[in-house]
Amino acid sequence: DQQVKQNSPSLSVQEGRISILNCDYTNSMFDYFLWYKKYPAEGPTFLISISSIKDKNEDGRFTVFLNKSAKHLSLHIVPSQPGDSAVYFCAASGGRGGSEKLVFGKGTKLTVNP
Amino acid sequence: NAGVMQNPRHLVRRRGQEARLRCSPMKGHSHVYWYRQLPEEGLKFMVYLQKENIIDESGMPKERFSAEFPKEGPSILRIQQVVRGDSAAYFCASSPQQGNGYTFGSGTRLTVV
Numbered sequence: 452d453q454q455v456k457q458n459s460p461s462l463s464v465q466e467g468r469i470s471i472l473n474c475d476y477t478n479s480m481f482d483y484f485l486w487y488k489k490y491p492a493e494g495p496t497f498l499i500s501i502s503s504i505k506d507k508n509e510d511g512r513f514t515v516f517l518n519k520s521a522k523h524l525s526l527h528i529v530p531s532q533p534g535d536s537a538v539y540f541c542a543a544s545g546g547r548g549g550s551e552k553l554v555f556g557k558g559t560k561l562t563v564n565p
Numbered sequence: 566n567a568g569v570m571q572n573p574r575h576l577v578r579r580r581g582q583e584a585r586l587r588c589s590p591m592k593g594h595s596h597v598y599w600y601r602q603l604p605e606e607g608l609k610f611m612v613y614l615q616k617e618n619i620i621d622e623s624g625m626p627k628e629r630f631s632a633e634f635p636k637e638g639p640s641i642l643r644i645q646q647v648v649r650g651d652s653a654a655y656f657c658a659s660s661p662q663q664g665n666g667y668t669f670g671s672g673t674r675l676t677v678v
Contacts, residue, residue: 455607487669494569494656494669495608540607552598552621555607 454478455543457556465564470528472559474541477522482545485553486515486526489538498539499526531563567591569659569670570639577676584644584651586673590659597640598658598667599632608656614640647677 456475464470474484482503487495501508501515501524508515514527528535538560542553570589578584590597595616600608610624614634625632629647634640644651654674660667 457607492671494571494658494671497668542608551596552610552613552624553600553608554610555600557605557607 453556454481455541455554455556457539457541457559459559460557461560461562463562463564464531466533467530470526470531470535470561470563472526472528472539472541472561474524474526474556475522476524476543478543478545478554479522480545481543481554483543484515484517484524485542485544486513487540487542487555488535489540489558495540503545528561531561533563533565536561536563569594569657569668571655571657571670571673573673574671575674575676577678578647579678580648581646584647584675584677586642586644586655586657586675587639588642588657588659588670589639590657591661591668594659594661594668596660596662596667597634598660599640599642600656600658600669602654602656602672604653611642644675647675649677651675652677 485500486498488498489495499510499513501517517524538558540558541556544553572587597614599611602608612625612632613621629645631643654672656672658667658669
């Protein structure tokens with residue numbers, strides 16, 4: 452049973468346009484959500500996070516939106532740049548008294564075309 | 566300020582051999598986490614350790630896998646009698662205190678032949 456789902460394995464956008472990556476979760480005990488970016492042969496790099504007490508967090512070109520009632524979050528990248536091409540993982544934590552392990556989705560491969 | 570260092574980067578083992586994966590956390594970090602990524606999958610939590618203590622090993626297979634984080638030296642993930650299904654990328658992460666957004670290493674890619 453996958454508790455964190457990224458239903459789009461891949462996404463292709465033009466440079467300068469908006470990239471929207473989606474993530475759904477099933478465990479209502481999750482209270483903290485993170486996005487990681489991963490290049491081939493490298494480890495995941497933390498991008499942005501959001502606590503369940505908020506519905507939006509913004510950092511430069513990256514914004515994460517959280518819809519708790521729908522158990523859905525999304526990452527917006529605007530404007531998209533070719534260097535943003537990578538695999539993006541959604542992750543969640545919480546439950547069991549604040550366990551620190553992260554539950555990851557399978558990732559979405561973003562390709563930004565020049 | 567070196568990041569999380571994992572070695573080796575690539576490891577090839579024959580079925581039945583032992584694999585030892587090492588992780589040196591960032592300076593000042595006392596919490597270490599191990600994750601495994603199978604092909605076409607997301608990262609799956611394996612174990613969370615603090616110095617000399619295993620805090621959460623709920624993601625570790627019951628047999629053949631063990632982890633330690635001694636008082637001195639790196640954290641070690643040990644896989645005994647490896648099988649082809651153990652082929653994966655193993656990532657270590659560290660954090661300065663219990664919390665989220667920890668830093669990952671570049672991983673060890675284990676191939677069992």
